[in-house]
Amino acid sequence: MYQAGGTIKDLLTKVEQHDYILPAIQREFVWKPEQICQLFDSLLQGYPFGTFLFWKIKSTHQREYQFYDFMRHYHQRDRVHCEKLDLIGEQDRVAVLDGQQRMTALNIGLRGSYSWKTQGKWWSSPDAFIERRLYLNLLVAGEVEGGARYDFRFLSEEEAARQDHEHHWFLVSRIMAIDIDELTDELDDIELDKESRKIARNTLRLLHRTIHLQDKISYYEESEQSLEKVLNIFIRMNSGGTALSYSDLLLSIAVAQWSKLDAREEIHKLVDELNQIGDGFNFSKDLVLKAGLMLCDIGSVGFKVENFSKENMAKLEENWEPIRKALQLAVNLLASFGFNGYNLGADSALLPIAYYLFRRELGDSYLTRSEYAADKQDLRGWLIRSVLKQSGIWGSGLDTLLTTLRSKIKEHGQHGFPLTEINTAMTERGKSLRFEEEELQTLVELDYGNRRTFALLSLLFPGHDFSRHFHVDHIFPKGRFTRAQLKKAGISDEGQIDEWCQMANCLPNLQLLEGSLNNEKREKLPHEWYAMMWPDPAARANHLQLQAIHTLPESLLGFAEFYQERRETLLGRLRHVLQTPQV
Structure with missing residues (x-):
């Protein structure tokens, strides 16, 4: 009433x-x-x-x-x-x-x-x-x-x-x-x-x-003191409005059952800390709470009431400090790969990495010691492939996938990231990280604003310290591709102008550039800028080869030929990298 x-x-x-x-x-x-x-x-x-x-x-x-x-x-x-x-x-x-x-x-x-x-x-x-x-x-x-x-x-x-x-x-x-x-x-x-x-x-x-x-x-007033009944009422009352996160409800159970720490305060604090790492991320409390379930080997990683039993929450509280450190290490690792809240695209990809670091009890030295270099490369390659396939990997069936990956890491990850076992398990679940030709043709024309573009370029051009704030940059400057600029350069056909403006934003005209260099480059044509940055012809030729640039026209009129040539070069690299099984 x-x-x-x-x-x-x-x-x-x-x-x-x-x-x-x-x-x-x-x-x-x-x-x-x-x-x-x-x-x-x-x-x-x-x-x-x-x-x-x-x-x-x-x-x-x-x-x-x-x-x-x-x-x-x-x-x-x-x-x-x-x-x-x-x-x-x-x-x-x-x-x-x-x-x-x-x-x-x-x-x-x-x-x-x-x-x-x-x-x-x-x-x-x-x-x-x-x-x-x-x-x-x-x-x-x-x-x-x-x-x-x-x-x-x-x-x-x-x-x-x-x-x-x-x-x-x-x-x-x-x-x-x-x-x-x-x-x-x-x-x-x-x-x-x-x-x-x-x-x-x-x-x-x-x-x-x-x-x-x-x-x-x-108002309607409920006087029942049972938390379970109150949760059921709360879910029913909120099901028709703004989507209610189950973590908001289940977090309250952890709050009530933790005896030494304040679960809500600890999780909010950790979310804030993780999101301030590197260039910034957008992780949610849902992800951190799910990480707790995953790293503690609780249930099926899902937000189910039975996973939040008093026994499980005691386990989560007991392991909170190593969980926190593993998540911080995992996010720092992602930042060292050049990822941030904009280009990661699939936050759940963090969870298997954090579980692996947690199981091996790895600390901050993992980021710097040479003995872990090969292991980090395996992790990085797997992560990038999964992000490039983000809709197919990190979409439906997420909890089941995470449970499977956790099992494989627990069984085979004592001495290194178990790539072979993980890839086999993912393939068996219909989530293969091998790319077909049709997918490669799509990837080779990813545009400047796509969240996957950085990941793809970092896979094609791995020889950088990505912790140094690399950006996706145009080779031929975007500012040169206006109707006025193109007509001034001698391009008069309207259809060709539209096509070139679109091409200018696609992968064959994109590269990774450190932030400070990006500011210096501005509107310079590439032949002029590369000559300024690498005045020695041999050094310049070597750098261009590393960038998959075989010829560099001195005029905007040579853009289409440059674009097609680099497109084929990148496509060849993609076939080599993404159609070869990762072992």
Whole structure:
């Protein structure tokens, strides 16, 4: 049975007093500023606010679980995780199972702030993240855009100070504490015409009624203290909305069952650390949690409730430190291969590598000692092949594949990465890493923006220290392939211009170049740039040979011949590398 829960002001007072709290099964706050603005616009228009699902937790059970506070001051870089609560007192509390995003949006809009990265600023810059609070333009009460009638925006203090005859920005959080008559009296001190003053007063009073006087909250309260039942309710309630990660639910079980460490805090911290390695990655807590299952030899690696038993979670906690080190080593290894969050393309490929490093108890010396060089090359070759086949390898049947690979590594990986056994097992599962001619014809024309292009070039041209920030670069500069430039060079046929513009972005016109060299190259034609970088003819010829460049025209007019010649050379290399079994 649904119950009336009072006003928005009542709701946020209970949030402030920690009467309403967040259980660990809740995911992070994910709403964007514009979604918060839409929520406040809907409230003022009188649209239904939706109901909440609450879990009433007896004080005697609160120590069994971990709870978190609602986000108030969101910061895209420094404050994206909710703070852990250490509850004191003997009163019962209410955990929010459904409605967290709406309640947090209200809390930020009416009590807090939202800081996101300013475009064009570096993430590390202290002024990249400006604190913005929610404001309402009191002079607008009609159609704004997209069905909105009220102009809510997150603004900095400086932006909000820019008032004119069409904009009077009111700080929405002021409605919480100051008397409404005092607020409307302030409008008498502003130079407004009669109609604008009327609109401003009406809008302000409507906002006050919406927050302080109208019973907007309704909820259903579950009083059962069993976590299993609560999880089932939570899954049912969230199955129709934003896709709910099972890790968000199962992580809560780990939180409840770890005795020494805070599972949620440890996993979030590790995700942040992994994503800061090298040029940056985009690993998720789902991947880290799955890594825990894989490295601890738990079940079938899947997010199933039976895999999160008390015994298994104790095993995960006991092994957490070596798991953390193995994952960090694995990601550092990927970074040394030149991979990052953009060009990896298949995050799950990390897991067999991490398991292998974990089983062999390998440390940081694996990255530098020469005795491991051949082993790392085997790993690198296998990884690149799997990334080039990413849709067929790391798509359907992932948990079964990971379980199979884990078994082969456990059985045959005591002294080196077991390539033969792994490739055989993958072939038997219909996930062969051998490439057919049709696939090679597609690969040889991968374009500049494809996430697999770096991996393919690094396989074709392995003689680099890829930890030194190599980039995919055009041989004939992209800037030369505009209609104006091509016509100036003597290409007049429109069809040929379109074809050349497309060819300029494909693999035969691409190379790997270190970042500093890439900046020096700019718009120079390749014959000019190579002559400048390698003035000795013999050294230049040797370098061009290594780059699969046999002839280098001195004019843009020779581009098509250059392209076809290099295409055939690269295709030959691909046949040799990818159609030869990796042993």
